[in-house]
Amino acid sequence: MTEDSKIAASFELDGKTIPFTEGQTIIQAAMAAGEYIPHLCFNPEFKPHGSCKICTVKADGRQTASCTSLAQPGMVVESDTPALNEERRALLQMLFVEGNHFCPSCEKSGNCQLQATAYELEMMSPHFDQFYPDRPLDASHHEYLLDLNRCILCSLCVRASRDVDAKNVFALAGRGIKTHLIVNAKSGRLADTDFSGDDKAAHVCPVGVIIKKRVGFSVPIGQRSFDEHPIGAAPHPDNRDD
Amino acid sequence: MTTLETAVNPENLRRVAIDPVSRVEGHGKVTILLDDKNRVHQVRLHIVEFRGFEKFIQGRPYWEVPVMVQRLCGICPVSHHLAASKALDAIVGARRLTPTAEKMRRLMHYGQILQSHALHFFHLCSPDLLFGFDSDLAKRNIMGVAEKHPETAQRGVLLRKFGQEVIRHTAGKRIHGTGAIPGGVNKSLSVLERDELLKDVYQMVAWSRDAVHLVKQMHHQNPELYNSFGAFRSNLMSMVGFDGGLDLYHGHLRGRDEGGTLLFDGVDYQNYTQLIEEEVKNWSYMKFPFLKSLGREKGWYRVGPLSRIQNCDFIPTPLAEIERREFMAYSGVMPMHAPLGYHWTRMIEMLHAAEMIKDLLHDDDILGNDLMASGERGFEGVGVIEAPRGTLIHHYRVDENDLVTMCNLIVSTTHNNQAMNEAVRRVAQQYLHGHELTEGLLNQIEVAVRAFDPCLSCATHALGKMPLQVEVLSEAGERLSSLTRSGDGCLSIAP
Numbered sequence: 144m145t146e147d148s149k150i151a152a153s154f155e156l157d158g159k160t161i162p163f164t165e166g167q168t169i170i171q172a173a174m175a176a177g178e179y180i181p182h183l184c185f186n187p188e189f190k191p192h193g194s195c196k197i198c199t200v201k202a203d204g205r206q207t208a209s210c211t212s213l214a215q216p217g218m219v220v221e222s223d224t225p226a227l228n229e230e231r232r233a234l235l236q237m238l239f240v241e242g243n244h245f246c247p248s249c250e251k252s253g254n255c256q257l258q259a260t261a262y263e264l265e266m267m268s269p270h271f272d273q274f275y276p277d278r279p280l281d282a283s284h285h286e287y288l289l290d291l292n293r294c295i296l297c298s299l300c301v302r303a304s305r306d307v308d309a310k311n312v313f314a315l316a317g318r319g320i321k322t323h324l325i326v327n328a329k330s331g332r333l334a335d336t337d338f339s340g341d342d343k344a345a346h347v348c349p350v351g352v353i354i355k356k357r358v359g360f361s362v363p364i365g366q367r368s369f370d371e372h373p374i375g376a377a378p379h380p381d382n383r384d385d
Numbered sequence: 386m387t388t389l390e391t392a393v394n395p396e397n398l399r400r401v402a403i404d405p406v407s408r409v410e411g412h413g414k415v416t417i418l419l420d421d422k423n424r425v426h427q428v429r430l431h432i433v434e435f436r437g438f439e440k441f442i443q444g445r446p447y448w449e450v451p452v453m454v455q456r457l458c459g460i461c462p463v464s465h466h467l468a469a470s471k472a473l474d475a476i477v478g479a480r481r482l483t484p485t486a487e488k489m490r491r492l493m494h495y496g497q498i499l500q501s502h503a504l505h506f507f508h509l510c511s512p513d514l515l516f517g518f519d520s521d522l523a524k525r526n527i528m529g530v531a532e533k534h535p536e537t538a539q540r541g542v543l544l545r546k547f548g549q550e551v552i553r554h555t556a557g558k559r560i561h562g563t564g565a566i567p568g569g570v571n572k573s574l575s576v577l578e579r580d581e582l583l584k585d586v587y588q589m590v591a592w593s594r595d596a597v598h599l600v601k602q603m604h605h606q607n608p609e610l611y612n613s614f615g616a617f618r619s620n621l622m623s624m625v626g627f628d629g630g631l632d633l634y635h636g637h638l639r640g641r642d643e644g645g646t647l648l649f650d651g652v653d654y655q656n657y658t659q660l661i662e663e664e665v666k667n668w669s670y671m672k673f674p675f676l677k678s679l680g681r682e683k684g685w686y687r688v689g690p691l692s693r694i695q696n697c698d699f700i701p702t703p704l705a706e707i708e709r710r711e712f713m714a715y716s717g718v719m720p721m722h723a724p725l726g727y728h729w730t731r732m733i734e735m736l737h738a739a740e741m742i743k744d745l746l747h748d749d750d751i752l753g754n755d756l757m758a759s760g761e762r763g764f765e766g767v768g769v770i771e772a773p774r775g776t777l778i779h780h781y782r783v784d785e786n787d788l789v790t791m792c793n794l795i796v797s798t799t800h801n802n803q804a805m806n807e808a809v810r811r812v813a814q815q816y817l818h819g820h821e822l823t824e825g826l827l828n829q830i831e832v833a834v835r836a837f838d839p840c841l842s843c844a845t846h847a848l849g850k851m852p853l854q855v856e857v858l859s860e861a862g863e864r865l866s867s868l869t870r871s872g873d874g875c876l877s878i879a880p
């Protein structure tokens with residue numbers, strides 16, 4: 144099917160007309176039209192996962208994840224509303240307290256989508272009690288470090304390693320609140336996999352888990368991804384790991 | 386040492402605690418044991434210090450440390466940032482930094498010295514010095530200074546702001562920036578940034594010089610007070626440049642005894658553990674370092690401006706050098722030991738910092754692009770810097786996976802622990818002994834502590850309105866009376 148033969152249609156997002164082509168999700172169409180819907184586990188390069196729910200919108204009055212819901216002609220979608228943003232903030236707050244996120248000393252600060260989204264949605268405090276989970280560091284690999292304290296279980300590395308690198312280095316294990324990221328090696332160590340810095344999986348983490356060693360903080364404040372443009376205004380807020 | 390550290394018969398004495406309640410990192414408390422004639426028998430300064438930090442760093446990747454350790458302190462984060470970076474230069478094998486990196490770090494450091502010294506002198510101490518230690522409490526704060534000496538107060542604010550701007554341009558942010566990284570820095574100055582700083586720097590040099598003259602005048606006007614208040618003799622230690630000149634960023638360690646005679650010189654700080662040992666006392670969380678060669682009793686020393694100015698052979702910037710000579714001439718053959726001498730020497734350093742900033746801004750290396758150096762990988766490193774408050778030591782070990790396995794920090798306030806305790810004891814003996822307690826008398830104690838500019842200075846007297854509670858307790862722990870200074874500066878005495 145060529146572009147032209149697709150049915151051109153449109154829906155409404157917060158009062159704006161958004162054109163879309165058949166098969167596009169709400170968020171895909173919105174992004175293509177330069178409109179920002181907050182999201183974390185969605186990355187346009189990968190199949191949607193629909194797990195973080197930050198992208199939740201109201202489509203024709205019904206709440207749905209905009210990264211998994213297909214756009215429909217004439218649909219009325221609300222996204223930037225006080226009520227939805229309130230819910231998004233609560234989700235973000237839960238993500239913050241479920242992990243150990245110390246932005247002040249994190250090298251991903253300024254390039255982190257979790258932090259940038261929290262700024263965008265004006266989250267002022269974590270609100271909930273911190274879980275302070277005990278999550279180990281995996282520093283075994285000579286080139287990359289895994290700081291699992293910061294994992295938000297978005298599964299982007301899992302998808303990248305499986306679908307692009309064809310390596311299956313990462314997987315999510317456990318259920319519910321016990322869900323955690325594991326490395327597919329008997330030892331559980333990254334050094335014992337065929338992971339490499341050239342892998343797609345090395346460059347997709349939206350937070351600071353998969354970190355290139357020995358280069359932290361080499362980009363000065365002012366030149367990091369979200370220093371100049373907040374995430375809602377940045378042209379392509381995904382895939383930033385440098 | 387005075388004998389007031391431990392009373393002979395504590396069971397018969399009243400206990401007075403000066404306990405500044407505070408929301409900041411530093412927390413200081415003075416306890417005094419008095420008998421029924423208000424005679425002082427025991428005085429101890431306790432500082433609750435966050436030792437947990439050294440544990441917290443363990444297991445973290447080394448490149449995170451310079452940014453993380455800044456959180457140790459809200460007043461001089463840059464000092465920790467730079468001391469850690471210096472220690473970790475050894476891990477990445479950067480034996481020598483590029484000229485741009487070394488000068489950018491120095492610039493950041495002098496910005497920090499300038500802003501910290503300005504804050505300390507103008508905001509925290511000038512109220513005491515200009516109005517008197519037991520003057521009207523309602524006026525004894527920076528607001529009072531602003532009213533009576535508006536120019537002095539305004540200069541204080543602008544000097545501090547300039548120092549913060551230097552930090553912002555070198556570290557990216559006014560506080561808790563990221564400029565230094567193991568092996569170098571992440572940015573140099575743009576021409577625009579340099580010119581912005583250049584346009585104000587001459588004014589800063591001039592004002593810093595005036596500030597030295599102001600303190601000098603105070604000393605000349607009231608030599609009895611300034612030369613004796615809380616005075617006691619001690620050894621002194623600091624880092625000096627390899628040429629013996631004042632160098633707050635790099636050099637080797639030098640120490641003198643109380644008479645000014647060299648105890649050691651040219652000591653490579655990588656070997657600091659051969660020089661210094663830390664003693665633990667059961668009544669304080671903070672350790673008591675001492676010089677191993679002299680032992681626990683005699684080996685304690687003091688650090689900071691008063692030590693540095695008297696320990697170096699010269700100051701490599703002309704205006705500050707003139708002031709140093711005058712100070713040395715004033716104090717005579719013997720080193721000056723009076724804690725209030727800290728203020729004078731601190732202002733000389735502020736002038737030196739302003740001059741250094743001016744020189745660095747005229748050096749094109751700070752515009753360069755060659756930011757990083759590296760070499761053979763190391764596994765252990767010590768970094769020392771002369772922080773605003775004195776010698777600061779950071780020591781790390783890092784494993785082959787890049788994680789920190791050991792961290793030891795000796796901060797300036799810890800070096801001065803014994804000295805501050807001595808100062809408080811002297812003042813208690815000089816002023817409290819045999820008197821009824823009043824706020825003015827208690828402030829004398831705080832003045833003595835504050836002269837050292839310990840990291841808890843924000844806790845002891847932010848704007849002269851820090852809530853403060855003093856309790857006189859019976860041996861059974863019963864409250865006999867209390868003196869409370871509330872957040873708005875009001876005093877109330879309860880029976």
Ligand code: SF4
Pocket residue numbers: 293294295296297298299300301324347348349350352353
């Ligand atoms: S490591 Fe990063 S990319 Fe992978 S699941 Fe966790 S947050 Fe997502």
Ligand code: FES
Pocket residue numbers: 181182183184185192193194195196197198199208209210211
């Ligand atoms: S972005 Fe849609 S659920 Fe996460």
